[in-house]
Amino acid sequence: MIDNEFGNDILTLEDDDGVEHTFEVLDAIDNGENRYMALSPVYDDPQQTLEDSGELVILKVVTVDGEEFLETIEDEMDEIADIFMERLEEDYDVIDEE
Numbered sequence: 001m002i003d004n005e006f007g008n009d010i011l012t013l014e015d016d017d018g019v020e021h022t023f024e025v026l027d028a029i030d031n032g033e034n035r036y037m038a039l040s041p042v043y044d045d046p047q048q049t050l051e052d053s054g055e056l057v058i059l060k061v062v063t064v065d066g067e068e069f070l071e072t073i074e075d076e077m078d079e080i081a082d083i084f085m086e087r088l089e090e091d092y093d094v095i096d097e098e
Helices: 048-051 077-091
Strands: 010-014 020-031 033-044 057-064 067-072
Touching: 020 077, 033 077, 057 077
Parallel strands: none
Antiparallel strands: 010 020, 020 033, 033 057, 057 067
8 A cells, every 4th residue: 555654646647638637646556467556636626626526547557668657447447446445445434326
């Protein structure tokens, strides 16, 4: 788990359209084959924060030519999301809306 002693890390990522989005890193896991990050959007406007769905953004860390990139996942999404939810329930009040 990420060391949160001084707060979580903040990442600014650029999407395919060149628009920047800011995320808070809630957790990261390494399953031996891949590394994954659970992110939560960060907004400047408090109203946007209130209107956010609260869903995690889960990305895989991929290394290409020694540089790290984050990419979306599909095939392993359910498995990785379950691991993050179990871990995050220990530190946060998680409401399951299923």
